[in-house]
Amino acid sequence: MASSSSSFSSIAIIAFAVLLVVVFTGSSSAQLSTHFYSKSCPKVFTTVKSAVQSAISQELRLGASLLRLHFHDCFVNGCDGSLLLDDTSSFQGEKTAGANNRSVRGFKVVDGIKSKVEKVCPRVVSCVDILAIAARDSVVTLGGPSWDVKLGRRDAKTASFSDANSTENLPSPASTLSDLISRFQTKGLSTTDMVALSGAHTIGQSRCLVFRDRIYNETNIDSSFAKLRQDQCPRKTGGRKNLAPLDLQTPTAFDNNYYKNLIEEKGLLHSDQQLYNGGSTDSLVKT
Ligand code: HEM
Ligand SMILES: *[C@@H]1O[C@H](CO)[C@@H](O)[C@H](O)[C@H]1NC(C)=O
Ligand SMILES: *[C@@H]1O[C@H](CO)[C@@H](O)[C@H](O)[C@H]1NC(C)=O
Ligand SMILES: *[C@@H]1O[C@H](CO)[C@@H](O)[C@H](O)[C@H]1NC(C)=O
16 A cells, blocks of 8 residues: 555655646746756767857958857847747748848858757757857857757747847847846846846957947947047948958957956947946956
């Protein structure tokens, strides 16, 4: 009797745990785990890493571009790979939405990594997991910190142009500090998370049309830095697509110069300088 009642209670506990998982994560998804592919595709990490390293060795900027793809995917209906989808007859995708059009890049590299992963383990690893690993490997390759990537995300079969075009999701470079804080808060990310994640702007490039207003019109900018950037970004016509590094010191090294620049009023984007402009996040930038 004792043994049958104890096995009954074990079954009840297991059933309750299963119910909790089903209720809180939905039946089609489960907890993400760093071990998700340890049996089905143990080579996924080495495969992605060597492909990321080879892409970055051909063009250093690609590390920045891959990291940004992960951000722009995750901030529009979660990390589901929807940014990677082209337009179809049934939906307009996210690639041409305001923050993405002619701006996000690196899709060919992602496709190339996916092909390599398909060769070692066909039809196992999701594209969105590949993007999450590639973002981490990019940061590490450029000298930044590492983190464990939890896996098991499912790829979306649809994408939303309008959700990607909404500044409620992807923050605009014209944002105020309170806009930035609330955009991240909506995604469950704190102000500290927002300032830390913004440190991604220690790598990569921006186009003149994005920072033109700042370098000609704003007052919280170092004047010699403004003049330097004005050289390749004319006030009135032309040069809209000319690029400048988001971190003027070390644009291909993942370090803390982004924050040091902000303290010297050398943030390139209006939104960057918002993090150090006499407001509540100044102390976090210094930290
Ligand atoms: C805090 C709000 C943010 C705003 C307003 C913002 C805005 C921008 C803008 C306007 C550009 C330049 C786009 C262009 O000229 O084509 C850019 C580039 C970039 N952003 Fe952000 N961003 C933000 C946060 C982030 C976060 C959280 C990440 C990643 C964790 C990130 C990663 C990048 C990278 C790496 C680039 C350079 C990409 C490349 O060179 O291809 N950004 N961002
Ligand atoms: C994307 O940019 C191109 C070139 O500037 C433009 O022709 C196109 O209309 C833009 N797409 C959207 C959806 O705004
Ligand atoms: C995308 O959003 C911008 C505002 O950020 C708006 O001006 C534009 O009309 C929108 N495009 C479409 C096609 O809805
Ligand atoms: C700067 O401000 C003036 C006056 O508000 C405006 O006309 C101009 O378009 C702004 N941008 C640049 C790049 O000068």
